[in-house]
Amino acid sequence: MMAFYLESLSNLILVTLTQINPSEKLEEYDEVYKDGTHLSGSIRKFNAIHYEVLGKKLTLDTNGIQDIFHIRNHIMAHSTGRDKLESYELGWRPVNKNFTYRKFKNLPFVYSHFTLKEADEILMEVKEFLTKFLGLLKHNLSEEQTSEWRPKDLVDWIEKR
Helix, strand or coil: CHHHHHHHHHHHHHHHHHCCCCCCCCHHHCCECCCCCECCHHHHHHHHHHHHHHCCCCCCCCHHHHHHHHHHHHHHHCHHHHCCEEEECCEEEECCCCCCCCCCCCCCCCHHHCCHHHHHHHHHHHHHHHHHHHHHHHHHCCHHHHHHHCCHHHHHHHHHC
């Protein structure tokens, strides 16, 4: 669900702060990893927001956020369509892994193997990224925007655990 949350938030902030339509092509903000893969659209939008608001490239580490989109795209949404599966004593696993994690090296490659431990790691990554990202923009945001876009419920939940 965090991928959907990040998509929605990046669209909202992009339109509100820059007046750039989220469906417009974002080639000028595009980045390609060394292995030839592109950043997810939401990360490209966060890059565009940062550049349009502050006039410089975003330097925050987005590898964990990219991993969240890989989980959504390669494990949840299209796992059997992209991977051959084999059975083993614990269930099913991909024969050929089409991706590697950029930050979360120990996360599973099969949805049913995810536990609350992995969910906590993902939630913490989203909280840390958004807190740092919005912190970079805070001098260009209104108090209302800062309050509205801050992941308050996520921060509160993590702090109360």
